[in-house]
Amino acid sequence: MEQIVRRKDWVVEDHLRRFMFVLGENDLPLFVESIGFNPLQESVSRRKGYPCFHWLQTLEGEGEFELSGSRFFLPQGNGALLFPGVPHAYAPKGKKWSTLYVTFGGSLAESLLASLGIRHTEWLHWNDDAPITAQLMDMIEQTQHDEDRTGLNASAQLYRFLTMIKIYGQTGGRSSLFQHLEKLDPLLQWLDQIYGDPEIGLTDMAERLGISPRYLNALFRQAFGITAYAYLIRLRIRKAKELMSHSDRRSIKEIAQLSGYRDPSHFISAFGKTEGMTPEQFRKLQGLTT
Known part of the structure; x- marks a missing residue:
């Protein structure tokens, strides 16, 4: 089992640079959990996925991914954005595989990605002149010389990096798995608008795409590692957290209904x-008085 130690750490052997951050009680709505460069990427297997969003890209060589029972390759100029909890494994394809990575989370992380049109695990590639790699390397270099152990500066740069992924990342020529996942996009956009309707259920979601509930759940497990209805619950809780983070005070009953x-x-x-705390406890962590 992997253990996440939230601290800033730099391992110098083989020029490996790996930074993890101390996160306070009041985590930022968008925070960097870890960032780094690995010149000799090792094999990794996560049957339960990773607890945060995980961006991994190839700097040199090539990696091989196993995701939802399918195999994919990650050559130079390619990156994978894995959603939390999606089972996966990866390993070097050949003698050397060098990678850059950043893991991140926060109450607004999923909302931000959705606003950029990224609603599920993505596989992207880009042209040689795209600034994606340079931006991530700049973030790593700054973190190396930064005295801030909370990751505030890295988190501030994360928004720009994610927008660059959206602007310069391309999805053409993707595998059949990711073509299947694209079928979810109209449904995910619809759920963003209709999540407040308590009548919505699995059958309604499946009918929206014209597929069976069983196939719909298979697509959601491939994209998110959870069922379609579990995704809807997670979406509702995320929207509730956004409402509770606003300065205007709403009652718990009103937030529940919305x-x-x-x-x-x-x-x-x-x-x-979902959150391991009550709504009122969440409010207190956000610095909002009752």
Whole structure:
């Protein structure tokens, strides 16, 4: 089992640069958890996925990915953005594979990616003149010389990096798996608008795409590592967190209703299972008084 140690760390053997950050009680709405350069990328297997969003790109050589039972290659000028909890494994293809990576999270991370049109695990490539690699290397270099152990500066640069992925990243010529995942895009956009309707269920989502509920769940497990209805719950909780982060004070009952729950007690229960705390505790962590 992998253990995440949230601290700033630089390992100099073989010029490996790996930085992890101390995160305070009040995590930023968008934060960098770790960032680094690995000149000799080792094999990694995560049956339960990674707990944060994970961007991994090839700097030199080539890697081989296993994702949802399919194999993919990650040559130079290619990167993968993995969503939390998606099972995967990767290993060098050949003698040497050098990588750059950044892992990140926060209450607004998924919303930001959705606003950029990234709603599920993506596989991107870019032209040689695209600034994606240079931007990430600049972030790593600055982190190396930065005295800030909370990752504030790296997190501030993360937004720019993600927008560069959107601007310069290309998805053409992708594999059949990712072509299948594209089928989810119309549904995900619809759910962003209709999540507050408590009547929405698995059957409605499947009918929206004209596929069976079983196939819909298979697509969601490939993209997110969870079922379609579990995604809807996660979306509702994320929207509720956004509402609670606003300065205007809304009651828990009102937030529950806006998020798709008829009964506030069901909302509080779902929030606790997802976030490990009550809505009021979340508010206090955001510095909002009751």
